[in-house]
Amino acid sequence: VKLDLTYTVIQAHDQPGDKSLPEQGGVLQLKKANFNRALRKHKQLLSSCHYAPLSAEGPHVSAAFEGAAAELQGSEVKLAVIDVTKEKDLAKDLNATGPPTIRLYIDGDKQNPVPCPVPQTSASILTWLKRRAGSAADIITDSQSEALEELTVVGFFKDLDQASIQVFYSAAIDLPDINFVVTQNNEVISKYGLTHDVVLLLKKSELIQAYKMTSQTSKEELIIFITVYQMEPVTEYTGETVTQILTSPVLNHALLFVNKSSADISEIYSAFKSAAEAFRLKILFVLVNVDEPRNGRLMEYFRVRDFEAPLIRLVNLTDHVSYHLPSDTLDVDTIKTFCQSYLEGKAKPKMQSEPIPEGWDKKPVKELVGMTLEKVTFNPDKTVFVLFYLPYSRESRALFPLWEELAEAFKEQEDVVVARIDASANDINMSMQRSYPSLCLFPALHAERVVVYTGNRKLKDLVKFIEKEMEKAKKERIKVSRLTGVTV
Template sequence: MEPPSYDEACLHPPALRGVSMGVTPPPTYPVTLSSPATPPPTYGEAVTMPTDPYPVLAPPMMPVTTPPQRDPNIVHQSTHISASDSRTVGQTVVAVPSQTIHSLALGEHPTVTQCPYCHHNITTQVQHIAGRAAWCTCFIFCLMGEFYNEQPEVNMRIRLLAAVGRAAVGLAAVGLAAALCAACLCVCAGATRADDKPPIPGKDIKPPIPEKDGVLQLKKSNFNRALRKHKALLVHFYAPLSGDAQRVSDAFQGAAAELRGSEVMFGVVDATQEKELLKELNATTPVTLFLNGDKKTPVHCPIPKNAASILTWLKRRAGSAADLINDIGQWDDSEEMLVVGFFKDTHQDYIQMFHSAAVDLPDTPFSLSHDDDLIKKYDIAHDVILLLRKSKLVQSYKVKGQTSKEDLLKFISVYHMDLVTEYDGQTASQILMSPVMSHAVLFANKSSDDFKSVYTAFHTAARDLRMKILFVLVDVDETRNGRLLEYFRVREADAPVIRLVNLTDQVTYHLPSDSLDADAVKTFCRKYLDGKAEPKLSSEPLPEDWDQRPVKQLVGTNMEKVAFNPNKTVFVLFYLPYSKESRGLFPLWEELASAYQDREEVVIARIDASANDIDLMMQDRYPSLRLFPALYSERVVLYTGKRNVKDMMKFVEKEMKKAKKDRVKEEEDRRKYIEAMKEEEEKMKNNTKDEL
């Protein structure tokens, strides 16, 4: 069938106008559905969208075609008109439109996408909203900060936690809670407790550490603060009454003035007042250097003589062996002993050992030399250390492979001292700090007639035993040496006498000889070095038969118990077994004991004064005769009469009669004392009853 012509088609109305085809019309928009605020774009707008100046950050979107959810079939009825007949034929044409949906890929950053409503290209905005976790974390840290804010001993960094926590609560609403909580964690992790109270404005501001002449006055309360503040802190732990305290304090003040403004700071600690601090630091040397706030590994400094000693020690410690290369001619007229090292360039280990020894001896000048003229002058080879005084050779030392720094220090220290060193305030620390631990000490009166001969013998023995034993002289006539005499239990009347002491175990040995000649001193010292000398003990062992003979044998342990018995009159001979004069009194003492053998109230005894420590004020020489009367008071009477039995018996009888009279008075005083004590007890009992 041919299609109708234009004229024929115009004669009939459209099929959709007023003609019911039995097909559901397309749906309409509900009345309640609001129209979009922005009208859809025109075609021109759609094809000529302006280029976005920002790149599209979102991934490309894939169109997805889905079938319609409702039945949106649009039915069109077509009417076919022919020339022969007028029939209307209904034909259903179904048009199924496709709908494109864009899948939006949104993230934590702004992006460009297409609005599903208006189909415009838009740029998204990202807004962070605090959740429960952020709020709870802020609240917890705020509480922690408020708690530590009330603790005065907490560091300022942890105190800052309070302010950060409060700020986090206030700023959480705008999305900054997570960042501030992380800041709280960093502050809390970096916070440490301080040993001092933190500065609170207007209340607990810490005062500066007190200084005196540029030297910090340190205590336990401010020591750690000073340690953190100063990179290098040199501390002197002093005892106010010690001999070295004032000298070292003066040296500190002088060195502090020279190094003012440097990274080295000086401080002092009173060891008698800050015992807890000394225990905490485990301070074992008077002068100690602390570096970079480290309390566990301090550097021990030799006791300085003056400010120059400190400056030299710091310079040598920070320097190298090359600093010791200098012209030794400047010491030609000096009384000081110069230590010169001659080493081959290949022996770097020897050179480093030499430098280490120089650091430990800051008061001694050191020099490294390669001068061939000096080698010829002193007729030496390489790897030798020379001790020179006024260009004269004192001693040489050959360095070998097994030589240690300690061996070198011992050699220099011993020869730096005199062959026999007199003990005084200047040499005390030098003697006690000597690497030689065995000391032979001569106690003598320098004003006595026999001093010269005794000193000569002692000096001769010292020459042969140098480097093995240190020989020391103590003047018993010097009152400032009283403590030393007390330590060795030597009386002024005992001089001259020699004691040999080992500073390692503090064991003392006594020279058992009356004559102090060179041979006797050498024999005694060699016997000690061979381990055959008998040590001097505080008391001999008590013999089992000490009271079975007429003459009772006393020792240190029973001396006071027997001698001060209030019911016995005791006459004691204090003797030295190696003394001829003492041994000459033994027969006389036996005869005297036989005379009083039948009288129980009289005891004749003797004691070896060289082998037992005797706590009596005895200023006379041995042998000594002393009588202890039968009294409660500890009276001691020295016998100075003729040494025969008759005169000694008269002395004993006279003292017994006198003691008998004194005993009556003592008994009366004791009776009165006992009665007074009883009355006092009765009064106390009566007062107690009245109170009850």
């Protein structure tokens, strides 16, 4: 599961053409031709490059930018946006397929931009700018702070000059949607029976969790603590929580697929929540209601059907390999044992495959599935180029016509296979790039090798790439033959 958003700044040379800097809602609408000019004109340029039409995140981020732009009128900060769905040539320059980022360029310095968190609201942007331009002293207060309605992170430090408060403030900058305060009010700390140099998560007068700071505590460790404990032990997957779930620094996710109206929901939820408490900082526990139609895409991704519930899947967001709890009994001990085996690397991934389609090898583009993937791709006598795609991805579907053209270009060469595979319906048990669509070539070698293609997605470039890799494989086979005396 990956957000379809990327924010960055364009590093491009000015080009002849329109010298104006068009705006919409107070936000600059930049292109490759005018970015450098905007960078020179504005002391601070906060630029967003996004795929607004392709992502649910796009509209709300655009709204946050417009709201912040209105508040920042007359300041030295200017907000800008570039839609790379229209500026297609820039997508390659920007490598706009990575995790969401926003970058602030200061004094025209292209080489050292300041990364900014993805904003939830315009207030997020304003708070971030204010905090990064200030100091830890800006969040020191004499009030008890815990009376605030919203979640508040309270730092209680004996010495305001110590390094720990700087770590605390650095975390505050990276979490602009959360209230942060520092206090030395002894009534706050004594109320909860704690000592100095602790971080408290409070809501109203309730202590959610306390964290003891040490000289070794890093900003990253503190951020993980805060972002994990601001959520409930179990978070239900909804339109309101999806961003929070996907941007969590905890990358191991346990998903309980269950019908919330089932008779045993209370018992199952209780066991799942108890397990969640035991693995709080290591695994994020998520409940998915299979009776909710809006969860259909997520269920499709994990290949879960409503009648199969309840079941539990574990997945790491860096590789998207899925693990299935091998039990029909979802009690707390079974769930804990499964989670522990996963963390220790003992759990086995759940490998799935679509049925082999009839006539899969008769068309120009071969239709692979999990059961045929390795057999076809690791053929020492054939060069195999595979498109790993997601059927619900517009970017993936846009490559289908190109793949047909490529297959047509090599239709007379029996030693070249052009194929594709639905990565959402078939588990891929290979070490390869996991972002999709992914273009991977398997050379004709007596070795299981994968070459990930990252060049231009145009027919002539793909043909050139295949021919180059075929020549390299040929030379390697000759080299191996000379060394071993065996014809390969």
